């Protein structure tokens with residue numbers, strides 16, 4: 001097929017219009033299959049699994065089969081009401097590709113299309129993974145066994161970065177992304193009339209105290225040089241102004257660059273929950289879920305080669321980046337298969353997860369070129 005740049009932009013726009021939440025990416029899965037079936041099928045083989053119905057693995061048969069290189073993209077969207085004003089904005093209200101996974105998929109399709117037309121030296125394994133944002137899609141994919149017959153010897157992936165120039169490639173050896181642990185809590189008190197607080201147990205007050213005390217977890221317990229984050233992104237308590245809330249709920253996330261600090265922060269969150277329960281005579285049902293969101297640890301050998309290649313490639317703007325507190329369940333796959341994650345600059349004034357995020361699509365072609373070039377280079381070095 002050899003998609004031209006305009007076709008890739010069109011693919012991106014079509015994907016942007018059909019965002020779906022993790023484990024629900026059925027239309028996306030079908031779109032990917034339809035698009036890949038337009039490519040040269042001579043060396044392509046497909047793998048799906050009922051255990052993870054929206055996952056897809058495509059193998060490009062290489063000239064040699066002694067090594068396999070994996071390339072992974074995530075495919076899920078977020079529960080966000082898009083406000084970009086784009087002509088190709090999401091067709092589903094309350095669903096948006098606000099993390100750039102549509103860019104990830106488009107670059108992956110472009111790389112796959114190239115190698116469908118240019119048989120690689122070794123087998124390439126393209127992984128279209130559901131549910132990166134939640135439900136630990138990477139861990140689910142690995143544990144489904146879909147990779148077992150085609151297990152890569154090394155693996156690569158990228159994340160778009162609105163803070164880097166369009167098309168820039170960023171990475172670093174060692175830790176690139178944080179490990180995360182989700183926080184979910186329900187507080188149970190007693191509802192009542194706003195005029196008689198003494199006859200109720202107000203969970204709006206208790207949950208406010210809980211959220212504010214969580215702000216001490218990092219500031220008073222984590223080495224400032226190492227850093228950490230506790231964010232509560234969702235709070236719900238009560239329904240109207242003159243009724244005391246008998247129930248409250250929060251959802252949030254813990255971030256750290258080491259597993260030791262993650263566990264330390266989890267213990268502090270647990271202790272604060274127990275303290276709030278005692279102080280406000282209420283029940284606090286706390287769930288801490290780490291799942292597959294391990295720190296993204298770049299393998300030294302593959303990353304050193306990746307950085308050296310990108311720095312020596314005159315057509316690539318390579319930027320050495322610092323670790324970030326974003327989570328990415330590619331960290332789970334890297335805990336099983338050595339490899340490298342990198343950033344691709346998309347130069348947007350709005351951040352990841354913003355309802356106004358509109359990545360610069362001029363990043364797509366450079367991203368494809370940089371990665372196909374690196375894989376061609378890797379074929380020459382992989383056996384040495």
Ligand SMILES: CC(=O)N[C@@H](CCC[C@H](N)C(=O)O)C(=O)O
Nearest residue numbers: 133134180181182253326327328
């Ligand atoms: C790149 C990115 O935005 N990843 C997500 C991963 C979320 C993991 C988990 N659901 C959590 O909230 O901890 C992120 O929010 O960093």
